[in-house]
Amino acid sequence: MPSPGDDGHGMxxxxxDGSDQARSAALWAAxxxxxxxxxxxxxxxxxxxxxxxxxxxxxxxxxxxxxEEAVRRYAEDELAVVAADCTRLCPGLDxxxxxxYGHPADALGRVARGADVLVLGSSGRSRxxxxxxxxxxxxxxANHRRPVVVARGDGSEDGPVVVGVDGSETSDLAAGYAFxxxxxxxxxxxxxxxxxxxxxxxxxxxxxxxxxxxxVEEESExxxxxxxxxxxxxxxxxxxxxxxxxDGPSHALLEHAKDxxxxxxxxxxxxxxxxxxxxxxxxxxxxxxxxxxxxxxRNENA
Numbered sequence: 398m399p400s401p402g403d404d405g406h407g408m409x410x411x412x413x414d415g416s417d418q419a420r421s422a423a424l425w426a427a428x429x430x431x432x433x434x435x436x437x438x439x440x441x442x443x444x445x446x447x448x449x450x451x452x453x454x455x456x457x458x459x460x461x462x463x464x465e466e467a468v469r470r471y472a473e474d475e476l477a478v479v480a481a482d483c484t485r486l487c488p489g490l491d492x493x494x495x496x497x498y499g500h501p502a503d504a505l506g507r508v509a510r511g512a513d514v515l516v517l518g519s520s521g522r523s524r525x526x527x528x529x530x531x532x533x534x535x536x537x538x539a540n541h542r543r544p545v546v547v548a549r550g551d552g553s554e555d556g557p558v559v560v561g562v563d564g565s566e567t568s569d570l571a572a573g574y575a576f577x578x579x580x581x582x583x584x585x586x587x588x589x590x591x592x593x594x595x596x597x598x599x600x601x602x603x604x605x606x607x608x609x610x611x612x613v614e615e616e617s618e619x620x621x622x623x624x625x626x627x628x629x630x631x632x633x634x635x636x637x638x639x640x641x642x643x644d645g646p647s648h649a650l651l652e653h654a655k656d657x658x659x660x661x662x663x664x665x666x667x668x669x670x671x672x673x674x675x676x677x678x679x680x681x682x683x684x685x686x687x688x689x690x691x692x693x694x695r696n697e698n699a
Contacts, residue, residue: 406511408438408493412501412533415441415475418518418548420482425552425689426516427483427490432581433513436491439480440508441472442501472496502536514544514691538683538692539664544574546659548689554658556688557585557638561650561678562624567663567695572624574693575661576632582658585636588625589653590617591646610643617641647681657688664694 411426413419423439430437476494483492497504509515517538520531538545560575562568572588579586592613621639629637642649654660662679683690 405438405509408436408512409433409514409516410438410440410505410509410512411516412505412518412537413439413441413476413479414501414518414533415472416518416520418520418531420479420518421551422516422518422546422548423479423483424486425546425548425550426514427487427492428552428582429514429516429546431487431490435513436493437483438493438495438508438512439476439483440495440497440505441476442497442499442504443468443472444498444500469496501533502540505533506537506541509541509543512543514546515541516546516548519547519549535683538679542694544691544693546689546691547683549687550689552658552689554688555584556656556658557587558582558659558661559587559589559650559654559657560661561646561663562588562590562621563646564620564624565663567693568624570695571661571663571691571693572628574691575659576628576635578659578661578691579635580632584658585638587638587640587653587657588621589640589642589649590621590624591642591644591649592617613643614641646678650678650682651685651687654682654686654688659689659691660686661691661693664692 409426409430411419411423413423426439427437473494473496476496480492480494484490495508497508505515505517515537517534518531520534534547538547558575558579560572562572575586575588578584618639618641621641625637625639629635640649640653642652644652650660650662660682662682664679679692683692
């Protein structure tokens with residue numbers, strides 16, 4: 398089995414655990430690696446030596462007592478199958494595999510430390526994974542410094558790339574990622590600015606006053622223009638649309654992402670108070686978005 402670089406530098410890295418979600422994510426990652434013209438590295442992580450492995454859930458039930466060697470061979474065979482699927486989808490793509498040991502989030506974070514992007518399935522194999530987003534996925538999205546994509550589907554959708562913009566540093570990084578992705582995959586880009594974090598009912602008076610609403614829309618259009626100007630110059634072939642929402646950002650992004658192929662958000666947005674993990678907007682769209690979500694962190698190269 399090929400040995401990856403120390404930090405997955407210059408690769409698309411995809412976590413794989415044998416689940417259907419992870420298989421779809423691997424195919425999404427294959428398309429992304431082809432678009433970037435870089436290798437794809439598929440990584441499975443075993444938690445450790447027997448007896449812990451006897452309690453590691455597998456896609457196919459295994460006997461209660463199983464040797465470490467048998468589990469390793471099974472995982473390698475599963476990796477080989479999904480690697481072959483990726484090669485069939487993207488002929489000529491350099492597909493590599495790696496089997497690591499340890500805590501999945503720690504091992505994947507280490508292998509993907511210098512990767513172009515880390516791609517994960519939306520949930521794992523446990524019964525509670527849907528409610529928790531998958532503990533490994535949630536941990537990596539919150540703490541991995543490189544862009545992380547939580548893939549829903551295999552990336553075959555042809556909808557626009559939707560990005561939330563609010564004028565922050567993180568928003569600018571998200572916009573840059575969104576433009577690059579849209580250009581590589583030939584997609585339109587929709588930039589969404591939500592005017593306020595206020596509850597819907599608090600915005601009702603504003604919606605009812607045309608003069609105030611026009612002022613807000615004009616200011617928001619100007620902000621979007623400032624946020625996109627440099628990126629549009631760098632990616633002139635990307636067709637861009639803009640949307641101003643008199644709504645909270647989470648609701649606005651989810652509404653506009655209904656037909657999207659990818660939703661891109663920064664890990665934090667406006668305001669002096671930051672959430673301990675992701676920020677309320679990133680957290681909400683990760684759990685509820687109908688499409689794949691890319692989370693871009695501030696200082697992602699750190």
